[in-house]
Amino acid sequence: MKIDSKTGICAFVVSVAFTLLSMYLFSWLLGAIFGESSRHDMSRASSMRTNMDTSISRLVDLTFVSEDLMINILWINKPVWVNLQSINQGLAITCPYKNCRMTDNAKNIKQNSALVFSAQDELIATIHPKNKPFGQVWIFLRMEPPTRDKVRWISDPIWSKTMNWSWGYRLDSDIFRPVQTLVTRKTPPERNYIDIFKRKTKVAAWVVSNCKTQSRRVEYVEQLIRYGVPIDVIGKCSREKQKIDSNSIEALINKHYKFYLSFENSFCKDYVTEKFYSYYNLDVITIVRGGINYTQHFDGTTFINAADFKSAKALANYILLLNSDEELYIKYLKQKDRYEAKSIQAIQHETNCRLCERLNNKEKYYNLYENISKYIFKDTCYTPTDL
Ligand SMILES: *[C@@H]1O[C@H](CO)[C@@H](O)[C@H](O)[C@H]1NC(C)=O
Ligand SMILES: *[C@@H]1O[C@H](CO)[C@@H](O)[C@H](O)[C@H]1NC(C)=O
Ligand SMILES: *[C@@H]1O[C@H](CO)[C@@H](O)[C@H](O)[C@H]1NC(C)=O
Numbered sequence: 001m002k003i004d005s006k007t008g009i010c011a012f013v014v015s016v017a018f019t020l021l022s023m024y025l026f027s028w029l030l031g032a033i034f035g036e037s038s039r040h041d042m043s044r045a046s047s048m049r050t051n052m053d054t055s056i057s058r059l060v061d062l063t064f065v066s067e068d069l070m071i072n073i074l075w076i077n078k079p080v081w082v083n084l085q086s087i088n089q090g091l092a093i094t095c096p097y098k099n100c101r102m103t104d105n106a107k108n109i110k111q112n113s114a115l116v117f118s119a120q121d122e123l124i125a126t127i128h129p130k131n132k133p134f135g136q137v138w139i140f141l142r143m144e145p146p147t148r149d150k151v152r153w154i155s156d157p158i159w160s161k162t163m164n165w166s167w168g169y170r171l172d173s174d175i176f177r178p179v180q181t182l183v184t185r186k187t188p189p190e191r192n193y194i195d196i197f198k199r200k201t202k203v204a205a206w207v208v209s210n211c212k213t214q215s216r217r218v219e220y221v222e223q224l225i226r227y228g229v230p231i232d233v234i235g236k237c238s239r240e241k242q243k244i245d246s247n248s249i250e251a252l253i254n255k256h257y258k259f260y261l262s263f264e265n266s267f268c269k270d271y272v273t274e275k276f277y278s279y280y281n282l283d284v285i286t287i288v289r290g291g292i293n294y295t296q297h298f299d300g301t302t303f304i305n306a307a308d309f310k311s312a313k314a315l316a317n318y319i320l321l322l323n324s325d326e327e328l329y330i331k332y333l334k335q336k337d338r339y340e341a342k343s344i345q346a347i348q349h350e351t352n353c354r355l356c357e358r359l360n361n362k363e364k365y366y367n368l369y370e371n372i373s374k375y376i377f378k379d380t381c382y383t384p385t386d387l
Pocket of ligand 2: 132135138161163164363365367368
């Protein structure tokens with residue numbers, strides 16, 4: 001087919017004009033959508049944050065947070081229990097700062113604002129302190145006390161003056177991350193305390209799977225038994241060495257037992273395990289023994305602390321007294337019910353938000369650990385003196 005050259009030129013001009021027009025329209029449209037958030041203006045970003053509602057359907061808004069405002073956090077040796085998908089969902093939706101994301105993909109280490117090292121997991125990644133990128137924040141996570149460390153790579157002096165922030169269960173951590181917490185209940189639970197006292201036919205239960213520990217808790221329990229407290233030992237340290245199904249155990253304890261022994265494996269500063277919290281919401285009085293200063297962290301009137309007694313014998317006598325004194329027993333339960341244990345998820349979410357808040361304001365939080373070994377190991381654990 002032969003085309004007249006005039007028509008050809010005409011068609012060419014029209015198509016160029018059309019292309020230009022549509023490009024203009026398209027960029028105008030992009031500007032309208034993205035213009036707002038691509039401005040490097042923190043106050044605008046924060047007003048955006050407060051305007052965002054918390055529904056999942058608004059997740060799509062996050063794609064509009066400019067790349068420059070995103071804070072990427074890389075886990076160098078992520079423990080298996082850290083679930084990045086759910087953490088990132090929390091970071092994106094319900095934190096005051098919504099611009100942090102966590103990953104464990106170590107492809108480009110430099111592109112991350114912060115690195116998280118789990119101080120208690122093997123360090124397989126090839127990362128050397130000498131190559132720390134300028135401005136990057138290094139954070140070390142600790143959820144176990146030094147007595148339970150399996151690896152100690154972090155005590156190698158090559159790591160001195162590299163770690164900025166500690167993240168863990170210790171109160172003096174830069175980012176405090178307790179296993180769980182107790183919170184005040186808004187309304188006390190409806191309970192028939194007399195019925196509770198009457199239905200309990202057994203005295204004390206102890207669920208335990210780790211028998212030989214720094215705290216020598218097995219010996220302490222043996223003493224309590226010797227001084228007359230009937231204690232049912234459930235789990236691997238019991239004579240039957242039965243497997244533990246935690247749901248049915250909790251139901252069992254709630255129904256039949258008056259006391260639960262929450263005895264820690266190690267006597268270390270601020271260290272308390274999830275066992276203290278996971279039985280707290282049951283209708284039992286918890287008896288604690290550990291290295292944490294319980295009254296600094298919790299209302300001391302809501303449980304019995306072995307440290308308040310001269311000896312296992314004195315504690316045994318007190319347990320036996322409560323066991324037969326309905327009024328006194330109920331007084332403890334009521335006091336306990338002023339609080340409840342908050343879920344693990346809730347507390348983990350809060351601590352992730354706190355981490356993100358700090359990374360958004362890192363000039364306010366300068367820190368550098370000269371001697372990490374000193375921080376972690378020196379004067380943090382002690383041998384029990386009640387045996
Ligand atoms: C524990 O903490 C409480 C309250 O903060 C304090 O009064 C007490 O002296 C502390 N006990 C020990 C043994 O440090
Ligand atoms: C982190 O440590 C580096 C030195 O390795 C330092 O330059 C930087 O200011 C520190 N950042 C914070 C937030 O502490
Ligand atoms: C760091 O602290 C540990 C434990 O307190 C100590 O043994 C070590 O000598 C210290 N290292 C330096 C370089 O000061």
